[in-house]
Amino acid sequence: MSFKHKDILSIAALSPEDVALILEAAEPFKEVSGREIKKVPALRGKTVVNLFFEPSTRTRTSFELAAKRLSADVINVSPSSSSVVKGETLLDTIRNVESMQTDVLVLRHSSAGAATTLARHVRSSVINAGDGWHEHPTQALLDLFTIQEKKGGIRGLQVAIVGDVAHSRVARSNIRALTKMGAHVRVAGPPTMIPPFLERLGVRVFHHLDEALSGVDVIITLRLQLERQGRSFFPSIREYSRLYGLTAERLQRAAKDALVMHPGPVNRGIEISHDVADSRSAVILDQVSNGVAVRMGLMYLLSQLH
Amino acid sequence: MDGQEMARALTRMAHEILEGNKGCQDVALVGIRTGGVFLAQRLQRLIQHVEQTEIGLGELDITLYRDDLAIRKHQPILKKTDIPFHVSGLKIVLVDDVLFTGRTIRAAMDGLMDLGRPMEIQLAVLVDRGHRQLPIRPHYVGKNIPTAQDEIIHVFFEEAGEEDRVAKLSSRRRAS
Known part of the structure; x- marks a missing residue:
């Protein structure tokens, strides 16, 4: 069985088989985190961008470590240090980020549906890291x-x-x-x-x-x-x-x-x-x-x- | 190659491993999933029977180290890597069923190196079918089977519910 989704936006969009597959896929990665050298080359050369428009330590760190242990390159964007404060829209910010050839965008935003909207406009995979009161x-x-x-x-x-x-x-x-x-x-x-x-x-x-x-x-x-x-x-x-x-x-x-x-x-x-x-x-x-x-x-x- | 030939080849390989390492001090076996694990388990039994001492056995999943991950259509499902000893300082015998391009072995060596610094890595394979694309040569070989590039060699195992045998499948008809 294979995974057919481009994005992870909500649990509602996943079938029970998808959920079972994700849980099964996660299992071997526990062992990687227990090693002395906590790194495998599976995502070498891929770029993961963390876009956290709401404060978060645990989730952002977790995504960052996950990407790094897979050997991906990770960039963190937070609103206080980005052009969001200069009035750029969310979509423009993300289109600009994506034009630097990213592969996975991890988004946390205070508006429900932000990740879903974004996923429609970008080629990269979008992972919803929490959108308003909607889903996590x-x-x-x-x-x-x-x-x-x-x-x-x-x-x-x-x-x-x-x-x-x-x-x-x-x-x-x-x-x-x-x-x-x-x-x-x-x-x-x-x-x-x-x-x-x-x-x-x-x-x-x-x-x-x-x-x-x-x-x-x-x-x-x-x-x-x-x-x-x-x-x-x-x-x-x-x-x-x-x-x-x-x-x-x-x-x-x-x-x-x-x-x-x-x-x-x-x-x-x-x-x-x-x-x-x-x-x-x-x-x-x-x-x-x-x-x-x-x-x-x-x-x-x-x-x-x- | 039938079950009996497989058994004889493995017995010989077990002895060669012991001979090559002057016993089994600091030697451990690591099978590459899935076929290599069955073979490593059998080699472990054979070696322990001869030497009457325990030798380490690990299982390695090389999926994350493959060089074709980015170009495959579907991600293979991962199995767990389970190596219950420190590889540093040991002579590790990697065990696989079929040696073909050598890419799996390259991935397995990278995987092992990420777990520590083995003193030596040796390679034992049941079948060497040629067509290497990397500078890799096995230390212990069950049988050399010359093949055409597009042929498929499949090893069946009792442990997987089949009768022990090695079959050459032509690429067009995928039946033995």
Whole structure:
């Protein structure tokens, strides 16, 4: 079976077979990152451009390391140091970058659909590294990879996604990816943070965390986006933490060997308590290391087009 | 080449490896996926049977080191490289089923060098079919089979659910 996509724009656009293929392709790259010389020549001579129009350390570093370990050349463009501040449009910026013969463009942008629009106008492969509240497909893929690695599979698992689902592209990509691969997904959060009609995506909605956690195999806690505080989604951080924070006591309700995941950055003591974040159930750092392998696998699959 | 001939050739090669290295001190086998791994496993059993000591066995996937990655239509699916020992300072015997252009071996040598600095790299192949495009020569050969450029040599393995044999397939009719 081969990979037919030019771009990775959303989980919605991938078939279950595509997702399985990506997870399979990522596996051997874990070994590369464990070597003394963490480099293979697969993408030698290719150029990868990271265009991050929103702040990011983890994702940008992860993409950069992935490309470098495949021997590609990597360039980082950020808006503060680019002609974006001089008034150039996104499309013009990218067309200019592309005319320097690039192969893969990694885009993070605050507007939903930015990557999709871009992909229509460029010859290079586009990887969506997060677009507004829409999707963050590589995060979902690395989460699935981690779940598969720890649990041996995805089908049939009960997964709870907890927190600000409405403003979370990670949640949207994960809901699509997990349901596509046969997991049962529940979401839990304050009513103001759960979008209406979410059940249409095939998930069960809870507003009480204790109910949502009962017997689950995996808990994905979302970051409370503190920068949105003051927009009245909930009365106070303390109340949010009391009702929706994941504590050791609450974790008892989940299955015995449940995994605790978080896309980072973690607000310790708010959405997740210190002891849970540091517990054996937490696989937050495994997610980060697997992220490099999954992104290497993706770039390897995409490189067949160039 | 049938199963019995394959077995005899491998037994001879195992002895040649021992002879060439004066025993199996600091020697390790690395099979190139997929056929080379089966052969390396068999050589390991044979050598251990003769010498009564353990010798290292690794598996190498050379996909990422191929020189035709950029010009192939479809990316081959990767398998894992699994070499459970440090290659530095060892005499590594690379094992493959068919030696043809030598490009696979070039890729395998690069792959090995990325894992460390072996003291020596030797090459063992079951079949040498000629038509080298690189300056590469095997140390241990099961059988030399002269071929035309467009012929295909295929090695079948019991481990892959076939009967052990080496078949020459003409390029037009892909049946043995």
